[in-house]
Amino acid sequence: MANGFDPAKGARLEPKIAELVARRDRALGPSYRLFYDEPVALASASGLELVGIDGRTYLDAYNNVPVIGHSHPAVTAAVSTQLQTLNTHTRYITESILDYSERLLGHFPAPLERVTYTCTGSEAIDLAVRIARHRTGRRGLIISEHAYHGTTVTAAGMSPSLGPNNPLGTDVVTIPSVDTAATPADQVGAKLAADVRAAAAQLEESGAGVAAVVLDSILSSDGVQTHPLGFLQPAEAVVRELGALWIADEVQPGFGRTGTWWGFERHGIVPDLVVLGKPMGNGMPIAAVVGTLDAQASFGAEVRYFNTFAGNPVSIAAATAVLDVIEGDELVSHAAAMGTRLLDGLQELVQSHESAQHARGAGLFAALDLGTPTSPDPELAARVVNGMRQSGVLISASGPAAASLKIRPPLPISSAQCDQIVETLDAVLMEVERAR
Structure with missing residues (x-):
């Protein structure tokens, strides 16, 4: 570690x-x-x-x-007020989750139009993988060789940075870490695309096929790889050719950290599914999967998903306060x-x-x-x-x-x-x- x-x-x-x-x-x-x-x-x-x-x-x-920032008064006040008023789950109608969801989706490009809530980023990664596998009918996942995506069985199996005693999941294949310091700028995108293609061939040969490529949009655990802008585009083109999904893990780069609302924006790509984590509530237990309707429709129609207190009114209040501050300041x-x-x-x-x-x-x-x-x-x-x-x-x-x-x-x-x-x-x- x-x-x-x-x-x-x-x-x-x-x-x-x-x-x-x-x-x-x-x-x-x-x-x-x-x-x-x-x-x-x-x-x-x-x-x-x-x-x-x-x-x-x-x-x-x-x-x-x-x-x-720590102990932000806007979050403290919003959580305290809501906790004294109502805290329940999404099988009842509460207006605040709709107000927040509409605001949140307004910060995404148009095809990303539906949001499903979880309590943690790990749960959101797990859900995104389930959606991708259901949508494509395939099992294989492509990740970077030093990725970190979370702590559930599925997410930990996609997190080689947890160490050699943490085994990768079945049908998970890694690609070499991007090294923008050692690779000429005009070769970064082509190399990444070639690595994705090689991993896809391995998954096709095994019979798993490719359900999704899952990348942290700034490759944080792989050393924070930021430039050249657009280097994810050739790999995205390979994903589209394969009929697989692109899952953007935005737990670390999202909510304005990279100087844009989302890390994937810097590269001019539009993922099928986007994973958000605890920064959306400034540390309160709220996370989410935002995605296209095409990616999510069959899963939503055929699989029942319910996460008891994901998107509860108290966590939504915290997330609303975070949006207020990011926008207002x-x-x-x-x-x-x-x-x-x-x-x-x-x-x-x-x-x-x-x-x-x-x-x-x-x-x-x-x-x-x-x-x-x-x-x-x-x-x-x-x-x-x-x-x-x-x-x-x-x-x-x-x-x-x-x-x-x-x-x-x-x-x-x-x-x-x-x-x-x-x-x-x-x-x-x-x-x-x-x-x-």
Whole structure:
């Protein structure tokens, strides 16, 4: 696991932290993991700032779930009011879910016209796969080789980034991770399309056929691959030729993070199904599948789907507040502007640090590769991530080699906070490089 706490390394923890880790190990399931060599214990949060139990403040430059910032008063008020009024399920008629759905669909291109709610992104991925398999009559799924799509049996079986002891599902085939730093820009799209075609041939030969290609629209776990614009189009053309569906996982790039409402928009494609996750409710349990009627019609007519509290009025209230804030505060254009500032700063670090190799980003989703041009350095990335944590800025690492710094702050970040990320990273890189 990139950026994971390993107690076997013998880190010296503050007594209170050590006590909490011990209690956690006794009470919680053994599969849980913590971030950082020295885990962060939190007491409160507001905006982009997290406050530890020791009173120390951290700048959150990593958490995409509170998309409009931690503890946002608009979400707090909406949830509190609705919880005192009504909370039930979608087998009763409530007007708020219709109001929200119409607003949400208004941010999608016209063919994407129906929404089905779930509680988590993992459930939404699972549902999208069921719809695709029913629509096509085929079983095969094509994913990227370091993808993360969730934690249900189906979603985990499409998440090779969970590690070697997490087996892929039956009829799931991976394609090589896109590497836009090492591939000439004019070859990225063609290579991806060729890889999809080769995976499809493998699935056809097995008899599974291709039901869907499922890609995170920014390939986050594959190292955050943002450019060139349009590089997904040739692969989409292959999917159309195969009669399969394109499922866009927008849990991480969606809701304005990339400087556009949806990550797929940047590439000029229109998926058949789009998966949304907890950022749509700023962390409240709400997620969804948005899709074309053609993709969903046969599943809807022939299969009964019901998820007891998916789309409940309290979660819808939270999601409505998120839309209010994103629209009212113009956070999509703000993300684009702040992302340009952040990326400019990261590119300056590439010029000034020998170990910083390639910076890329789209809106407030950025990455910086560490190592040499031919040898990514996950150990260096881990040292930098932990150095940033010690300096009060929280980021993480990504990519097949875990050597790409992953920077993904909530959308209301200020220009001063963007500068703080870059300045802190500059200082940490200098310190780590001197120590080598």
